[in-house]
């Protein structure tokens with residue numbers, strides 16, 4: 001059976017949405033049946049990457065219990081020139097929907113957890129995706145933690161900023177361990193430019209490994225060309241030989257083995 005992989009972080013802007021879209025692309029190009037779900041209801045992003053036309057149902061509707069998951073999935077395989085299957089469920093980016101999702105209470109979130117768990121089952125067991133990647137909001141609010149609870153593998157993306165490492169370590173220790181999730185860490189936007197190339201990256205990983213009990217499965221430098229690229233042009237697809245893409249392919253292979 002396939003895997004439900006949740007991509008989360010303590011702080012915002014660590015690269016979750018970017019890595020989600022690029023990992024989904026890498027898996028689709030390998031011929032896998034891939035589903036990407038935007039569970040970041042506070043700041044939906046994936047519609048900017050995949051530019052879907054005429055969305056009828058949103059992931060919000062699935063969590064509200066008014067739509068089935070297959071009704072919200074859009075075939076975005078053309079983004080990878082139909083070299084693989086890439087279906088995406090989008091979060092409603094209207095102001096009303098964002099306000100609505102932010103104002104949900106604990107009771108609704110408890111129901112939403114059951115719906116995410118049913119969604120996971122439906123996607124993996126009936127719709128037979130090889131991999132489902134869920135992009136989430138940063139921080140410890142219920143909606144993201146629900147996605148972590150539903151995950152087979154939880155990936156936490158952190159930068160090398162001390163405050164990020166501190167918050168991430170605390171979040172994993174206090175929350176993830178309660179759920180006993182298989183958790184791995186990706187360090188993204190590490191330092192920068194040519195300087196970084198001279199540094200022994202394994203030393204940094206070793207040092208981080210002593211802070212995190214979880215495996216650090218990748219360390220991605222901050223590349224100006226990655227940050228500059230328009231969202232709609234998926235980096236891993238357009239630059240398959242770039243070191244960023246090569247490193248992401250290694251990460252994808254490590255996720256496969258978890």
Ligand SMILES: Nc1ncnc2c1ncn2[C@@H]1O[C@H](COP(=O)(O)OP(=O)(O)OP(=O)(O)O)[C@@H](O)[C@H]1O
Pocket residue numbers: 009011012013014015016017018019040043045136137138188189190220221222223224226227228
């Ligand atoms: N390795 C990298 N090098 C340079 N820029 C990067 C890298 N990874 C991501 N970025 C850039 O960082 C910005 C933020 O990325 P992204 O939106 O994926 O973060 P996020 O964690 O999803 O944010 P949020 O917490 O708001 O959802 C984007 O402009 C993206 O292009």
Ligand SMILES: [Mg+2]
Pocket residue numbers: 016017018040043045135136
């Ligand atoms: Mg995001």
